[in-house]
Each structure stands twice: as C-alpha cells, then as structure tokens.
Amino acid sequence: MISIHTEPQPSDLGDVRVTNRAVVLRHVRRHAPCSRADIAAHTxxxxxxxxxxxxxLIDRRLLRETGLTENRVGRPATMLVLDGEPYAALGMEIGADELVVVAVDLGGNRLLTWRRAFAAPSASPAETIRALAGLARRAVGRITGQGRTVLGLTVGVxxxxxxxxAVPLSAALGWHDVAFTGELRTALRDPDFTVAVDTDANLAVLAEQRHGAYAGTADLVHLTGGVALGAGVLTGGRxxxxxxxxxxxxxxxxxxxDGPRCGCGRHGCLAALTSLPAVIHRLLPDAEDDGPVRDFLPELERVLTLARQEDPTVLAGLAEIGRHLGHGVSVLANLLNPEAVVVGGHLATLGPWLLPAARDELAxxxxxxxxxxxxxxASTLGPTATALGGATAALASVEAGRLPVP
Amino acid sequence: MISIHTEPQPSDLGDVRVTNRAVVLRHVRRHAPCSRADIAAHTxxxxxxxxxxxxxLIDRRLLRETGLTENRVGRPATMLVLDGEPYAALGMEIGADELVVVAVDLGGNRLLTWRRAFAAPSASPAETIRALAGLARRAVGRITGQGRTVLGLTVGVxxxxxxxxAVPLSAALGWHDVAFTGELRTALRDPDFTVAVDTDANLAVLAEQRHGAYAGTADLVHLTGGVALGAGVLTGGRxxxxxxxxxxxxxxxxxxxDGPRCGCGRHGCLAALTSLPAVIHRLLPDAEDDGPVRDFLPELERVLTLARQEDPTVLAGLAEIGRHLGHGVSVLANLLNPEAVVVGGHLATLGPWLLPAARDELAxxxxxxxxxxxxxxASTLGPTATALGGATAALASVEAGRLPVP
Incomplete structure (x- = not known):
C-alpha cells in the first residue's frame, strides 16, 4: 500500500508546541491518572x-495534580488528571419533536442533559432558532453559575x-436557505464562545468515536434513524x-x-423503506386512519409492544425492513469499507428485530x-447522541492543543 | 463548522525537518524556477x-540550481528547479487486454510509456505476475541504464x-486470494526498491489529482470504465x-x-448497465452471434463509428446508458459530495454521447x-492513467520529505 497523500504545511516551533500539547492532553485523557514520566515514556x-x-497546562487549568503514587520503584511521582472544572462545551440537537442540550466538561463528563418538547417541523426557522437560543441561554447560565467558562456550542440539524x-435544505424541518449560525449568534446576542452547526449525523458519529461502543475506531459510520436518514462518516479518523x-x-x-413513494418524489429509496414514518406506515396501516401521523413515539411504542408479543405480521414486517436496511448499509460498506455502521433512533430501538436480517443482507x-x-x-448512546457529539465537537479546538482564550 | 478531528502525534525537530523539506519540494514543484527568497516568502x-x-536537497540531487535571474530589484538570485535526473518511479497496470508500464522522474516528466498486449483474464495469476515482472525488469533496465535510481513500483489491479x-478478489481477472506483492517481489528477485499494489481506481485518481483536468482538487472521484467499474475517492486530499x-x-x-443480469448474480447493478461488456451487449446485440466477446476494442470502435454517423438506435441507447451512469454517479455525489467525478476507459471514449444525459440525471x-x-x-489522461498514478504513488515518500536511501 502506498503512503497517504497529504498537503504538508510549514512547521515552526509554535506548531510543534500546539501538537505536543495535544499529545499530552490526549495521553492524560486516555490514561489518567499518570505521571510526567509516564507521559514521556509513552509519547x-x-x-x-x-x-x-x-x-x-496546569497554569491554564487544563490539567491538575492529584496526590502521589508509591506503587512503583524509586521516588513517588505526582499524578496528573484532566482538570474538568473550568471549561465546558454545549451541544444541541433539533429533533422532530424536541430540542436537546448537553453540556460536557473537558474530561468528557456530562454536566447536564436537558430535553424540551418542541415541534420544529411545524415551527418557522425563526421560532425554532428563538427556542434554541432560549434553551441555550439557560444552559449557559447554569454552567457559568458553576464557575465554568463555556468554550463553544455546536448544533446538529x-x-x-x-x-x-447555513442550512440550504432540511426536508425534515421544512427549511430552505436558513442562515443558521448567523441568526443563532444574533439570538444569543453575540456570545464570546464559538457557535457552530453541523449535520445531526456528523455530530452523532463524533459522539460514537468518543463515547460509543466503537470509540476510537477510525473508519466508522453512524446512520441516523428518525424522520430522515443521514450518514455521518469518519474515514481515517476524520x-x-x-x-x-x-x-x-x-x-x-x-x-x-416498485417500493413506496418517497418524500423526494421517487419510489423505493432507502428512506421510503426504513425511515420512522415508513416503518409506522408499513407496520401499523391503521395508524393513519385519523389523518397523518405527527407524533411518532406512541406508534413506535405500539410496534415495540407487538414485536415483544411476537406478533407474526409485525415480526415479518420488521424482518423485511431489516433486509432493506442491510441492503442500504451494503452500499455504504462497498463504497466506504467502514469497520462498523452504528444505527441510531428507531433503527436502534427496533434493532433486536431489524439487525439479524440486516446483517444477513449486508453480508x-x-x-x-x-x-x-x-x-x-445499534448505537448505545440513546437519543442524545447528536447533542453529545456537538459538545464533543466544541471541545475539539482545546484537544487539538490550542489554549482557550483567557 | 467544527475542526477536523485528527490524532496528533508527537513532533520533534526531525519531524519538523521532514515536513519542511516536503514544503520546499512542493513549492519548487509548483513554482519552479524560484529562488530561496521566493520559497521563504511563500512558505x-x-x-x-x-x-x-x-x-x-541539492546535495541529495533532489534540487538543482539553474542560472541567475536579473528580472528583479536588487542582487540577482540563483534559481532552483527540481532535479529530475537521478530518481524515477514506475507504475504499472493490469488491464483487460494489456499490461502498461509508465516511468516518471521526480519532476513528473514521463520517461517511458510501454503497453504490451496480454490477456490477463485468460492467464493464471502466476503467468500474469511473470509477464509483469518481465516487463518491469526491462523498464528498470532502461531507467538504470540512463543513470537513474528506481525508487519504487506500484501496480494497479x-x-x-x-x-x-494481497488481492482477495478480482472478478475482472478471475483471481481469488493472490499474495500479489510477495509474489511480484519474488519474481523481481527482491529488488532494492519498494513494490506495492493498489486498485486501478485508486491509482487513477492519484493521477487525476496530479496530472488531470482537476489537478489539485481535494474531493475528487475517478470512476474507471472497462470490464469492471471501480471508484477511486479522494476526500480532503487523502x-x-x-x-x-x-x-x-x-x-x-x-x-x-428489472435490468440485465450482473456478474454478481443480481440484476440491474450499475456495472450490469454501464460496464464495457454491458454497453457492447446493449448497443451491438449481434456482437455475440459468434460466441462471447473477448476483445472489446473493435466492438467499441463500431459503436463509436455508429455514434458519429448519428445512428438513431445507438444514440438512443447511449443516452439511456448515460442516464444510468448519472444515476450511479448521483449515489457518489449524495454520499461523498465530491467537486468532480471523472470517468475513464470506455466511459471517457463515449463521453460526448453519454455525459449530457448523465449530467441531467445527476442534477x-x-x-x-x-x-x-x-x-x-471525461478523464483527459487516456488509457495509461492508472500506470501514471502508480508511478506518482511511488514518488510520494520523497515528496513527503523523506530522503531516498542513498
């Protein structure tokens, strides 16, 4: 195999220090508590x-010392851990029926997880951004009240x-050409932390890489479940x-x-066969008797109950949906060759019934x-994966070795 | 947007020097002739x-000085260019009906391009590797006879x-589990240059990135035409x-x-609709009257002639194949969002008739x-793109700033 082509950039001693700072932080994050000698030996x-x-790093309160160890030959060493106290980051998600905010400190510890019911698909972009900003301000207030500095906020859409x-298109939210980051910054009254936006799938795969069952995997895909389906793709760790x-x-x-009609106007797309509305439509044909389904969670509960009762029609339907899922995942596997595809949302909830058939089809x-x-x-991160990934993303700059603005 | 996550590695002054060497070489490659002061100003x-x-770099004959320029204010400066003379690399391709070898020097200049008729699909892996080694040895002899050192050889499969x-599977060649690199090294009697293998598509996209119409593009796909279809994908330059x-x-x-049967056993795959055998089968239904077509080039010439004569059946068939091609490329565009997809082989040859319909479908x-x-x-690199990419790949180590073994 040949070397990977990269575009080298000039290095100077400042860059070296940033890189080495990142190396030290990463080592302590993975191996704390550890001594200065441990860091030198392993890096x-x-x-x-x-x-x-x-x-x-101790001066800037990114590391702190934590007592001595005597569990070694020679002089006892002072042990180091990440200092989780002074810095935090927020991640948020705009879901189909709720807004989510998660805060984590630099050690990856969750400081808060709040979920607020909000039907973004039936709100305007401005209303949604206002609701997001309100929730974010309350979370920032809680965090700063604890004496922490907020480094950044990243929202998954x-x-x-x-x-x-900007968000040129969100079919799930009914958005076209929304200047999202600018409007959210304004709604937050130009805060002194960074404000960013990314796809829900990209943030979810960052959360998987850090906190999920495949943490540390360089070639990883998170496939979101829900009203829409999106893939967040890590390749070579990026x-x-x-x-x-x-x-x-x-x-x-x-x-x-020949499959069902898709929101895009065509027939038999992966989303038309495996998205949450498609699954409800396929398994609960009576659900739409009273008009279009808007709140999918009660219907998903009904499907779960029927599956647990081994209802033969629902089991057969889930196996069929699982085959379509595996077929779609095989396109990812052939083109991207990931080490794992992790599914979220209803695909995770229904995983025990979907995934056996999906794995056969994939193979x-x-x-x-x-x-x-x-x-x-199935993802092990539950319904706040995207928001957790957003908080992780907002910490990336410090973890890359750049010091927070004092 | 958030920062890209990478895994930082410790830097020391040796790494810095390698990186900076690469920066200097890259600058000279793109901007030669240039002076030491130009390099400092731009890097x-x-x-x-x-x-x-x-x-x-002059000591190691990777750069050389080339006279003075007086076209500036102040003292005339000594200008530098890449020293193409002492080092070369080889790339090869195993095509359906030929073996190709290309040699380039460090400046990217082609030193030789040889094509030898060889029907690899009807030969054994051992026969093919023997034929490759024979051709490679003759090319190495020519290069070393010119006083150049061969740095490496990369073969596209x-x-x-x-x-x-190793090559676990090549449907186009009929190969299963061939320990390719090891066997080729043995056939070459353990040469003192690196021997590597990669997919034909990966090497072709490296050639596109360096020498094609989209040279320098970071998010680029090369879709090979021929008996099989493969995608070589660059994302973020890697x-x-x-x-x-x-x-x-x-x-x-x-x-x-409902489409035609594919070699994989299913129906209507992209390859079953747009590969070279599929195109011949679709457009020249009489071509198989005397048994299976083995040599596709005369048939491709017939299609070209009919297309130039504006034969309505052939034009309609090409537009239909173009729509299938655009449909397949839309999967790449949705999942990878490249800046360009460049098609090679017969897809390039028939591009004037395929691509208008394909672009409409893609959009x-x-x-x-x-x-x-x-x-x-359509690729502008012609039938030796993969071999050219192999030679490019074999030079990557020097271009990344590592000095050749003396």
Missing part, C-alpha cells in the same frame, strides 16, 4: 518538554449544512465532509423502484469477504 | 531554514486489494481506503432490479442544489 517526548507543557454555517459539506446523504439510494451484498469486516450494530 | 519558513534545507498487498482497504466498490449499487437525483457542485467529466 516519545523528552522529559524537559513534557515538564514545560504540563506546567503550562437534520439536513444539508454548508461551509458557511469526518468526511466533501467539497461543500454536503456528504452523507444516503437516504435516497434507490433500492426498489450477502458486500463484495469483500465478511462484509469487508463491517459490523452492524 | 513562511525563515531564510536560514530554507537555505539549510535547499543545501541538503482491477479488484480488491488488502492492507498486506485517498479513502476504509478499514481493510476495500473502499470504492460502486459497481454493484442497485439501479434497476435531478442529487439532494444538494446544483448536484452539490459536482462536475461530471
């Missing part, structure tokens, strides 16, 4: 460099997000964004031209042996 | 560092290539390889379950506006 940095970096932070940031649209891969339809090594599993 | 490196690096340099190196399999994305089926900015064009 290859010399002891003087480690000592100087650690002093700076189900739709296309461009490189300027988010796959594409030229304009629009990568990850898997919902309209064509599986069955049968992937060209590489053993599905190219691709696992297919 | 941000200080003049003493540039001077020290240039001295070392139409099939799956794993991270050990090859997308996936967990086991099997990324890029786009040929079996399902487009039409109609891509969720993002304007197909997410994705251009769809």
């Amino acid at each position: 290859g940095l010399n002891k003087a460099t480690v000592s100087s970096l650690v002093t700076e 189900p739709g296309l997000v461009d490189t300027t932070g 988010l796959l964004r594409g030229h304009r940031g629009f990568a990850g649209e898997i919902g309209h891969v064509p599986l069955d031209p 049968a339809r992937t060209l590489a042996p053993e599905a190219g090594g691709c696992h297919l599993d | 941000g490196l200080n003049k003493a560092t540039v001077s020290s690096l240039v001295t070392e 139409p099939g799956l290539v794993d991270t050990t340099g 090859l997308l390889r996936g967990h086991r190196g099997f990324a890029g399999e786009i040929g079996h994305v399902p487009l039409d379950p 109609a089926r891509t969720l993002a506006p304007e197909a997410g900015g994705c251009h769809l064009d």
Whole structure:
C-alpha cells in the first residue's frame, strides 16, 4: 500500500508546541491518572518538554495534580488528571419533536442533559432558532453559575449544512436557505464562545468515536434513524465532509423502484423503506386512519409492544425492513469499507428485530469477504447522541492543543 | 463548522525537518524556477531554514540550481528547479487486454510509456505476475541504464486489494486470494526498491489529482470504465481506503432490479448497465452471434463509428446508458459530495454521447442544489492513467520529505 497523500504545511516551533500539547492532553485523557514520566515514556517526548507543557497546562487549568503514587520503584511521582472544572462545551440537537442540550466538561463528563418538547417541523426557522437560543441561554447560565467558562456550542440539524454555517435544505424541518449560525449568534446576542452547526449525523458519529461502543475506531459510520436518514462518516479518523459539506446523504439510494413513494418524489429509496414514518406506515396501516401521523413515539411504542408479543405480521414486517436496511448499509460498506455502521433512533430501538436480517443482507451484498469486516450494530448512546457529539465537537479546538482564550 | 478531528502525534525537530523539506519540494514543484527568497516568502519558513534545507536537497540531487535571474530589484538570485535526473518511479497496470508500464522522474516528466498486449483474464495469476515482472525488469533496465535510481513500483489491479498487498478478489481477472506483492517481489528477485499494489481506481485518481483536468482538487472521484467499474475517492486530499482497504466498490449499487443480469448474480447493478461488456451487449446485440466477446476494442470502435454517423438506435441507447451512469454517479455525489467525478476507459471514449444525459440525471437525483457542485467529466489522461498514478504513488515518500536511501 502506498503512503497517504497529504498537503504538508510549514512547521515552526509554535506548531510543534500546539501538537505536543495535544499529545499530552490526549495521553492524560486516555490514561489518567499518570505521571510526567509516564507521559514521556509513552509519547516519545523528552522529559524537559513534557515538564514545560504540563506546567503550562496546569497554569491554564487544563490539567491538575492529584496526590502521589508509591506503587512503583524509586521516588513517588505526582499524578496528573484532566482538570474538568473550568471549561465546558454545549451541544444541541433539533429533533422532530424536541430540542436537546448537553453540556460536557473537558474530561468528557456530562454536566447536564436537558430535553424540551418542541415541534420544529411545524415551527418557522425563526421560532425554532428563538427556542434554541432560549434553551441555550439557560444552559449557559447554569454552567457559568458553576464557575465554568463555556468554550463553544455546536448544533446538529437534520439536513444539508454548508461551509458557511447555513442550512440550504432540511426536508425534515421544512427549511430552505436558513442562515443558521448567523441568526443563532444574533439570538444569543453575540456570545464570546464559538457557535457552530453541523449535520445531526456528523455530530452523532463524533459522539460514537468518543463515547460509543466503537470509540476510537477510525473508519466508522453512524446512520441516523428518525424522520430522515443521514450518514455521518469518519474515514481515517476524520469526518468526511466533501467539497461543500454536503456528504452523507444516503437516504435516497434507490433500492426498489416498485417500493413506496418517497418524500423526494421517487419510489423505493432507502428512506421510503426504513425511515420512522415508513416503518409506522408499513407496520401499523391503521395508524393513519385519523389523518397523518405527527407524533411518532406512541406508534413506535405500539410496534415495540407487538414485536415483544411476537406478533407474526409485525415480526415479518420488521424482518423485511431489516433486509432493506442491510441492503442500504451494503452500499455504504462497498463504497466506504467502514469497520462498523452504528444505527441510531428507531433503527436502534427496533434493532433486536431489524439487525439479524440486516446483517444477513449486508453480508450477502458486500463484495469483500465478511462484509469487508463491517459490523452492524445499534448505537448505545440513546437519543442524545447528536447533542453529545456537538459538545464533543466544541471541545475539539482545546484537544487539538490550542489554549482557550483567557 | 467544527475542526477536523485528527490524532496528533508527537513532533520533534526531525519531524519538523521532514515536513519542511516536503514544503520546499512542493513549492519548487509548483513554482519552479524560484529562488530561496521566493520559497521563504511563500512558505513562511525563515531564510536560514530554507537555505539549510535547499543545501541538503541539492546535495541529495533532489534540487538543482539553474542560472541567475536579473528580472528583479536588487542582487540577482540563483534559481532552483527540481532535479529530475537521478530518481524515477514506475507504475504499472493490469488491464483487460494489456499490461502498461509508465516511468516518471521526480519532476513528473514521463520517461517511458510501454503497453504490451496480454490477456490477463485468460492467464493464471502466476503467468500474469511473470509477464509483469518481465516487463518491469526491462523498464528498470532502461531507467538504470540512463543513470537513474528506481525508487519504487506500484501496480494497479482491477479488484480488491488488502492492507498486506494481497488481492482477495478480482472478478475482472478471475483471481481469488493472490499474495500479489510477495509474489511480484519474488519474481523481481527482491529488488532494492519498494513494490506495492493498489486498485486501478485508486491509482487513477492519484493521477487525476496530479496530472488531470482537476489537478489539485481535494474531493475528487475517478470512476474507471472497462470490464469492471471501480471508484477511486479522494476526500480532503487523502485517498479513502476504509478499514481493510476495500473502499470504492460502486459497481454493484442497485439501479434497476428489472435490468440485465450482473456478474454478481443480481440484476440491474450499475456495472450490469454501464460496464464495457454491458454497453457492447446493449448497443451491438449481434456482437455475440459468434460466441462471447473477448476483445472489446473493435466492438467499441463500431459503436463509436455508429455514434458519429448519428445512428438513431445507438444514440438512443447511449443516452439511456448515460442516464444510468448519472444515476450511479448521483449515489457518489449524495454520499461523498465530491467537486468532480471523472470517468475513464470506455466511459471517457463515449463521453460526448453519454455525459449530457448523465449530467441531467445527476442534477435531478442529487439532494444538494446544483448536484452539490459536482462536475461530471471525461478523464483527459487516456488509457495509461492508472500506470501514471502508480508511478506518482511511488514518488510520494520523497515528496513527503523523506530522503531516498542513498
């Protein structure tokens, strides 16, 4: 195999220090408590460099010392841990029927998880942004009241997000050309932390990479369940964004031209066969007797109950939906060869009934042996994965070795 | 948008020097002839560092001085160019009916391009590797006879290539589990240059990135034409390889379950609708009257002649194939959001008739506006793109700033 081509940039000693600071922080995050000598031994940095970096990081309250260990030969060493206290980041999600906010500190500890019922699909973008800002301000108030500095806020949106932070299209929310980041900054009265937006799928896969069952995996996909389906893709440890940031649209891969009509106007797309509305429509044909379903959670509960009761019609329907899911995932596996595809939302909730059939279909339809090594599993992160990923994203700058603005 | 997550590695002064060496080489490659002062001004490196690096690179014959320029204010400066003379790399391709070898020097200049008729699909893997080694040895003899050192050889194969340099599967060649790199090294009698293998599509997109119409583009796809279809994908400037190196399999994305039977056993895959055998079968139904077609080039010539004569049946068939191609490319555009998809092989040859319909279909089926900015064009590199990419790949180590073994 050949080397990966990258575009080298000039290095100077400042860059080296940023990189080495990131290396030290990463080592402590993974191996705390650990000593300066441990860091030097495991990172290859010399002891003087480690000592100087650690002093700076303690000054900036990114690390702290925590007693001595005597569990070693020679002089006892002072142990270091991440200092979770002074810094926090927020992540939010605009879901189909709720807004979510999560705050985490630099150690990845959750400081708060709030969910507020809000029907964004039937609100205007301005109303949604106002509601988001209100929830965010309350969370910021709680965090700063604890003496912490908020470093950033990243919001996950189900739709296309461009490189300027605008949302050209969200079919799930009914949005067109919303200048999201700018409007949210204004609604937050130009805060002194960073405000960013990303797709719900991209943030969810960042949460998987940090906190999920496949944490640390470099080639990983999170496939969102819900009203829309999107893929967040990590390849070689980096988010796959594409030229304009629009990568990850898997919902309209064509599986069955004779299948049900899709929101995009065509028939038999993956979304038309496996999204939450499609699953309810397929398994509960009477659900729409009183008009279109708007609140899917009670219907999903009914499906779950029937599945647990081993209702043969529902089990057969779930197996069929699972085959379509596996078919769609095989397109990801063939094109991206991930180590794992993790499904969220209703696809995770219904995982015990969907995934066995999906895995068979994935194995049968992937060209590489053993599905190219691709696992297919339900997310373990629950309904706040995207918001958790948003908080993780907002900490990335510090973790990359850049010091927070004092 | 959030920062891209990477795994920082410790830096030391040696790494810095490698990186800075790469920066200097890249600058000279793009802007030669240029002076030491030009390099310092454009790279941000200080003049003493540039001077020290240039001295070392001249000593190792990676750069050379080329007279003075007086076209400036002040003292005339000594101009630098890449020294193409002492180093070369080889790339090869196993095509359906030929073997190709290309040699380039460090400046990217082609030193030789040889094509030898060879029907690999009807030969054994051992016979093919023997034929490759024979051709490679003659090319190496020519290059070393010119006083050049061969740095490496990279071979492009139409099939799956794993991270050990083996080929688990090539449907186009009829290969299963061929320990390719090891066998080729043995056939070459353990040469002192690196021997590597990659997919034909990965090498072709490297050639596009360096020498094609979209040179320098960070998010780029090359879709090979021929007996099989494969995608070579660059994302953020890096090859997308996936967990086991099997990324890029786009040929079996399902487009039409009622379509023609595919080699994989299913119906209506992209390959069953747009590969070279599928195109000949669709447009020249009489071609198989005397048995299966084995040599496709005369048939492709017949299609070209009929298209130029504006034969209405052939034109309608090409437009239909173009729509299928655009449909398949829309899956790439939705999932990867590249800046361009460049098609090779017969898809490039027939591009004037395929691409108008394909572009319409791509625009109609891509969720993002304007197909997410994705251009769809025929490759300008002709039938030796993969071999050229192999030679490019073999030079990557030096271009990344590592000095060749003396």
